[in-house]
Amino acid sequence: MISFKNKWLLAFAAAGLSFGAVSASEKNKEEKSKGYLEAQKGALFSKENISQRTKPVGKIYVEGDDVPAAAAPPAVASTGPRSGADVYASNCSACHAAGVGGAPKYGTAVWNDLAAKGIDNLLQSVLNGKGIMPAKGGCSNCSDDELQQAVEHMVASAK
Numbered sequence: 559m560i561s562f563k564n565k566w567l568l569a570f571a572a573a574g575l576s577f578g579a580v581s582a583s584e585k586n587k588e589e590k591s592k593g594y595l596e597a598q599k600g601a602l603f604s605k606e607n608i609s610q611r612t613k614p615v616g617k618i619y620v621e622g623d624d625v626p627a628a629a630a631p632p633a634v635a636s637t638g639p640r641s642g643a644d645v646y647a648s649n650c651s652a653c654h655a656a657g658v659g660g661a662p663k664y665g666t667a668v669w670n671d672l673a674a675k676g677i678d679n680l681l682q683s684v685l686n687g688k689g690i691m692p693a694k695g696g697c698s699n700c701s702d703d704e705l706q707q708a709v710e711h712m713v714a715s716a717k
């Protein structure tokens with residue numbers, strides 16, 4: 559028969575054993591992760607890895623070197639100056655197609671009278687703005703030339 563006292567001893571012994579077991583497995587884990595870190599370090603500082611990470615970003619060629627052909631510059635479509643019709647369609651037609659706010663209507667006889675003022679005078683009105691027409695007819699990035707083309711386009715619409 560195990561005495562009461564012995565039971566306690568057994569219990570302690572069991573607790574001690576399991577504690578020992580736990581700490582052993584913790585230690586094992588630690589060892590494992592250490593090994594993992596070492597492996598990582600090894601990979602990180604491997605010759606290959608280092609030379610990959612520290613390779614030069616460019617090359618300098620000196621006279622006499624075989625220089626590889628330069629890549630063709632990206633093709634940029636030149637938009638060039640916009641035509642009068644283009645400028646009219648994207649900037650002026652908003653008002654002049656329907657005659658908004660008293661704007662001389664595109665494709666009507668009113669342009670015959672306006673043409674009599676001379677293109678230069680008409681252009682001045684456009685550049686400065688007139689009535690509800692904003693300066694440059696609202697096309698702030700239009701060149702004077704483009705605006706003149708637009709005016710001529712509108713004058714040419716006279717019936």
Ligand code: HEC
Pocket residue numbers: 645646649650651652653654658659660661662672675679680681683684688689690691692694695696697705708709712
């Ligand atoms: C917000 C509306 C509006 C836009 C946009 C607009 N116009 Fe006008 N435009 C008018 C109005 C309104 C008048 C008449 C102004 C007046 O006589 O009081 C006018 C008048 C004109 C005239 C006659 C000027 C004169 O001396 O009698 C020309 C030319 C003209 N516009 C060209 C253009 C061109 C070119 C554009 C585009 C680049 C343009 N407009 C954009 C409203 C506009």
